[in-house]
Amino acid sequence: MTDSTPDALVACIPGLRRYARSLTGDAWSADDLVQDTLERACSKWRLWLVGSALRPWLFTLMHNLFVSQFRRAQRASTAGPPLDIDDVAGDLAAPDGSPDWAIDLQRCLLQLPDDQREVLLLVAVEDLSYAEVARITRTPIGTVMSRLSRARARLREWVEAPAQATPRLRRLK
Amino acid sequence: MTRSDTEPLSDDDLHALVDGQLSAVQRATLQARLAQDPKATATVAAWQHQREQLRALHASVLHEPLPAALVAASQGAARRRQQVARWQRWGGLAASVVLVFGLGWSSHGWWTSAQQGGALTAQEFARQAGVAHAVYVAEQRHPVEVAAAQQDHLVQWLSNRLGRPLRVPDLQAQGFALVGGRLLPGDAGARAQFMFEHGNGQRVTLYLGALPPDAQSETAFRYQADGPAPGFYWIDHGFGYALAGRLPRAQLLVLAEAVYRQLP
Numbered sequence: 001m002t003d004s005t006p007d008a009l010v011a012c013i014p015g016l017r018r019y020a021r022s023l024t025g026d027a028w029s030a031d032d033l034v035q036d037t038l039e040r041a042c043s044k045w046r047l048w049l050v051g052s053a054l055r056p057w058l059f060t061l062m063h064n065l066f067v068s069q070f071r072r073a074q075r076a077s078t079a080g081p082p083l084d085i086d087d088v089a090g091d092l093a094a095p096d097g098s099p100d101w102a103i104d105l106q107r108c109l110l111q112l113p114d115d116q117r118e119v120l121l122l123v124a125v126e127d128l129s130y131a132e133v134a135r136i137t138r139t140p141i142g143t144v145m146s147r148l149s150r151a152r153a154r155l156r157e158w159v160e161a162p163a164q165a166t167p168r169l170r171r172l173k
Numbered sequence: 174m175t176r177s178d179t180e181p182l183s184d185d186d187l188h189a190l191v192d193g194q195l196s197a198v199q200r201a202t203l204q205a206r207l208a209q210d211p212k213a214t215a216t217v218a219a220w221q222h223q224r225e226q227l228r229a230l231h232a233s234v235l236h237e238p239l240p241a242a243l244v245a246a247s248q249g250a251a252r253r254r255q256q257v258a259r260w261q262r263w264g265g266l267a268a269s270v271v272l273v274f275g276l277g278w279s280s281h282g283w284w285t286s287a288q289q290g291g292a293l294t295a296q297e298f299a300r301q302a303g304v305a306h307a308v309y310v311a312e313q314r315h316p317v318e319v320a321a322a323q324q325d326h327l328v329q330w331l332s333n334r335l336g337r338p339l340r341v342p343d344l345q346a347q348g349f350a351l352v353g354g355r356l357l358p359g360d361a362g363a364r365a366q367f368m369f370e371h372g373n374g375q376r377v378t379l380y381l382g383a384l385p386p387d388a389q390s391e392t393a394f395r396y397q398a399d400g401p402a403p404g405f406y407w408i409d410h411g412f413g414y415a416l417a418g419r420l421p422r423a424q425l426l427v428l429a430e431a432v433y434r435q436l437p
Contacts, residue, residue, distance in 0.1 A: 009251045013243055018234040022227070031240060038246035045254045105230055123192055124224045130194065149184045156219045 008054055009041075015126070016058060022121050024070060025110045033070060037062040056128060060136045063118065108158045116151035119144055182206055182213045191220045295389050295413065299397050299406040302380035302415030305357055305366050307401030310376050310418075317353030317368050327354050334363040335382060337412070342379070342435040344369050347428055349377065361385040377418030377425075379432055384413050394429060396422060405429035409436070 364382030404417030
């Protein structure tokens with residue numbers, strides 16, 4: 001069983017880092033989250049059912065850590081309520097072809113509620129099934145689907161919002 | 174359930190299309206309906222484009238050299254996992270259940286420990302199960318710590334404490350209902366005891382827990398007739414199990430087999 005080999009765990013790290021980067025929005029928090037996840041895996045191995053898939057289990061650990069630690073910290077540091085669509089639309093450069101598209105996409109992601117961002121990334125980037133995502137986030141599948149719908153719809157609105165004629169100064173967070 | 178070709182697709186349909194969570198047949202059917210629905214077609218296109226962008230975002234991280242701290246953390250975790258796997262992974266199970274008795278059980282006093290050389294033997298485990306059975310079986314008001322009414326919580330709690338996902342066997346086919354369970358001390362960590370009760374008031378207990386790595390790795394079914402309560406016991410993947418109760422041996426065997434069949 002491939003998931004039982006020692007290399008299987010190391011092989012998961014790049015994917016975990018990428019997911020954490022999109023989830024938290026910054027490289028340092030992301031690597032901290034991955035590190036905490038690996039340390040938690042160290043102490044929780046007895047709860048891993050041998051033969052079950054490794055990735056979903058690691059994402060479950062990361063989800064629990066994210067919810068308990070990072071969201072609390074982020075809420076303490078960021079100021080103000082989530083921004084309105086119109087506020088955000090003005091900051092977006094034209095889609096594609098712009099070197100800033102990645103920055104914009106990441107900022108849009110961070111505007112999503114945490115629950116929606118998680119589900120969107122787990123489904124669209126990590127290729128986990130809806131049932132797996134429901135297990136990882138400990139919510140019913142119906143909730144997963146509605147979060148997915150809202151996340152995709154919102155992101156689409158923000159991306160399709162008309163670009164400003166002149167480039168605006170980036171708002172510093 | 175049949176749908177007309179012109180019925181608009183639901184969001185769930187569109188998600189499944191974009192995320193590839195469909196069989197070839199389902200995909201073909203939905204795409205045919207999609208062709209009739211320009212609004213949905215636009216949505217699917219937008220979501221697919223969005224999906225590609227999300228996958229491209231930070232994709233460079235996948236090819237970066239790993240930070241040393243993360244490598245170290247993963248190596249620690251991998252070492253620990255191998256250790257746990259060694260404890261959990263024992264030789265293949267006996268293909269058939271073999272009844273062994275006459276093990277040369279000597280008559281130590283039941284209430285004193287029979288340990289030799291520090292290793293926890295299967296017999297000692299069974300003795301402890303018998304003691305635990307005798308202590309709690311007569312309880313009327315507090316036979317268990319957590320009742321069957323909270324079975325999910327009971328299983329979750331004991332699984333956490335024992336460090337292994339547990340499953341409570343269903344003995345209703347044999348006429349026994351779950352009363353509940355409790356946490357008990359053991360040589361190599363916590364143990365669990367589940368109590369079952371028959372309609373006629375008879376009770377049996379299932380006692381289980383990890384044995385230390387140097388104990389016997391696995392045994393077939395064994396029967397012990399002496400002590401506070403007779404029962405069947407066995408070791409499987411480093412875990413000991415004992416099904417005890419003041420019942421005829423044949424009935425205990427049926428219960429023990431039922432338990433054994435249902436455990437992972």
